[in-house]
Amino acid sequence: MTSKTLLQIENAQVNYLGKATFDQLNFTWNEGQHWAITGDSGRELTAFLETLRGTTHLPEGRIWRPFAADYISQKTEDGSVHSFRDLIAYVSQQYRFRNKSNLQNFYFQQRFNSSEADEAATVREYLKENSTTNPGPWKLEKVSDLLRLTPLLDSSILKLSNGETRRLALALGLLRQPKIYLMDQPMTGLDQESRAAFGDFLQAIISEGIHVLITTSSAEIPEGITHVGGLKSGGKMEVWERENYSLNKGQNLDIHWNLKLLNTLLEGFPKIENEVIRLENVSIRYGEKTILNQVNWQVNAGERWQLKGKNGSGKSTLISLLIGENPQAYSQNFWLFGRKRGSGESIWELKRPIGFVAPELVRFFPANQTVRKVILSGFFDTMGLFKKTTAEQESKANQWLQLFQLETFANLPIQRIPLEQQRWTLLARALIKAPKLLILDEASQGMDERQRVIFRETVQKILELTPITLIYVSHYQEDIPENVDRIFEL
Template sequence: MPYSILSIQEATILFKAQLAFQNLNFTWDSGQNWALIGSSGWELTAFIESIRGNTLMSKGEISRPFADAYSAEKSQSKEIHSFRDMIAYVSQKYEFRNKSHQQNFYFQQRFNSSESEEAATVREYLNEVELKIAGPWTLDSVSNLLRLEHLQDKAIIKLSNGETRRLALGLGLMRQPKIYLMDQPMTGLDVKSRAEFGEVLKAIIAAGVHVLISTSANEIPEGITHIASLDKSGIQKIWTKAKYHRLGVQPESTASWNWEELDALLPKAMSKRQSIIKLENVTIKYGEKTILNQLNWEVKPGERWLLKGPNGSGKSTLLSLLIGENPQAYSQSFWLFDRKRGTGESIWDVKRPTGFVAPELSRYFSYNQTCRKVILSGLFDTMGLFRKVTTEHEELGLRWMKLFNLESLANLPISRLSLENQRWTLLARALIKQPELLILDEASQGMDEFQRRLFRDTVQQICELSSMTLVYVSHYAEDIPEAVGEVMELM
């Protein structure tokens, strides 16, 4: 007989000092596994954080019967405890710490084999999980389920984006949860991994775990039994998986920025270089493992390329060559901006003409780096602003903040911005110096569907309004702007 494991009744909820929900009602019964959908990623996150007890409830109540027996047992033995002991959570802002338990990795360490000693391996990280309750998950079972076996001895900082996501899911399982909450868990996974995610979910559920995920409306994985549509007024509609279907197609985004202002901020002159990128038989190895094998590729000025391939195919390694962060570039037949690497150029000669956005970049700015400082740091190709800037620089930064509606967030640390505003901040940082080459690596990751469409439209406008060369990485076909006309696929 089903029984209630969680209930929210007539709740008014504040999240990050903003009103998230009024009169929110939700009942979660045993045997149910939920997918939350909605137009606002912020609201989906606020709902999950409410279950975790990380929001302010000014009215109503929330009960968590799933933890009652555990709480009674621990109270009787006078042990410190919380209902959170029984919950695992994977957010979109997952962070990993070094062996000194400080989150102070810097971006370049991912590609320098001599500088990863401070990073734990996948095995060490999984084994460090502090257990509050007993459960079935072991290092072997988690590694087998999430295809982490071959990564056991790899430093976590060297994992690809998709591998990092699988490790984050594994860390949650090692906590032996009764409730597993996942905020957009398929983000960063390639097409194959997203298709396999339903089997992973079913295995987790079969082990006695109840699951609630946020996801897009057209990605409901196997194992989910119920779907709830959410907005600021609460749960709007509920379907069983059997009855769920999308009614029509999501409307195209009608929102836009001030395209005339974007036009004024972008470079116009076509590059006079012969090529922007040129690789001849480039091979990159780490130990005995070959990541890139005899790769040839040439990108001409003004071309727009899609770089695609499954997780672990070498996309991140290739991008590390393009942004000047891989020391193996010097031993290769490899040219950037018509200049062969290793012929006396400085790292700044590589970085100056290149704008780069990747979702993980936001993790590498220190806490005192505000939205304003992060944008202005793009003028100097540094991970933060560490010098005085001119009045002209300040005015330019303000124009970019106004363009992307970031002006009110100027003095907030980037770590406190919503995921979508982090992405716009990083895009402004990449564009502020008017680069010849713009590299966008899953740059809209973490945005809700509305914001992703706006991001795609923005990149399309950048291509139409400038002669900028583009390398675009995405696992989602719907995120690719029409201006992208060339494809480099890694296998």
């Protein structure tokens, strides 16, 4: 008995974001199949998902979507506005929340200021606002229970950790009552326990009749997946049944940057002595909820630390103290570079010696901020460039653009470039001012396997060539550079 075809792509040329991406893409998705798609290019994996969604341009070839045929026929007969996309849920790696008035994106500091939480909906409100009227099995209570959001329903969406935000995005997809669920790298940002539970989540939604396709790394094929596709450059795809798939481990790659230029850019990094951070019995609370409880930690100059902890353990809150974004710092016994917080320092004095990278930073830059402007904003510690720059600063920015091979993206808004180039842009922004302390919070999140190796080895080279102090946050041990030799776990 032949399985019914849900979707088929035949001999398709595909243009994505204005560029030719695939020359001859073929793919057949049959009923009962649940796919994991791996590949060497994060941009091509995203382009593949966007092709399934119908948001790319096909100069040649065809795509059929039989899974939506009955729905479209019924809606046409009823005279209702409709699209095959009504039956698709999609979770991308980039999601932005707007305030209650729907007028602007939140600014970064709001995440840590409890007085401004009213600007954002609660998790419960947000899920209700974004639910569909389509009939189906996925109700708010069921979805909240499945994705462990029930204890968070009355929390502001502004207060969610990176992993909690990812679970909220997955919940929103289910509330669309989809027949097909597409997810772009859905396990990024999840701690080890949450990644292990992701297979249970997939099996729960598959049992309700949803067909699943995810992009992921070759090392993370969750339970519930029946077929694996290896996407090659140009659109060729090798296909395996899950039980016949052998792990394609990522290679150890030498960084391909201009090492002479990297050496030149790192020459001016300052060397400091004594302690960089000291926390004594630091406690942070929002209302009745304690986020950090009696935390003690000392980081000395030149030390390289991994900061670990489950989603929601307080890592983001702790980092917000270190980078000067949390107003509760003033009531704590907390020293940076030997100076107690609240002793008269300005926010700019505090930020100047610290470089910071986190993937969510991208969504807080104004829409007109190009890659060049974002890198230059590192000199001023602002979320965008609002000051006139010197010729020396422009020259330095051009060197970082050249080093990370970002010249072709220099004048494009950062929110419109591929994720991996966003990550290199943020790293250049953090390093351009030669900081004393570098904080990398899931900094390579969203990169493909090859780029993550290159990112790790780039940070390793920076550690070898400078006296910089480092705090590195990652749920993936393989992303941690070799020179990171200390662990602080929340």
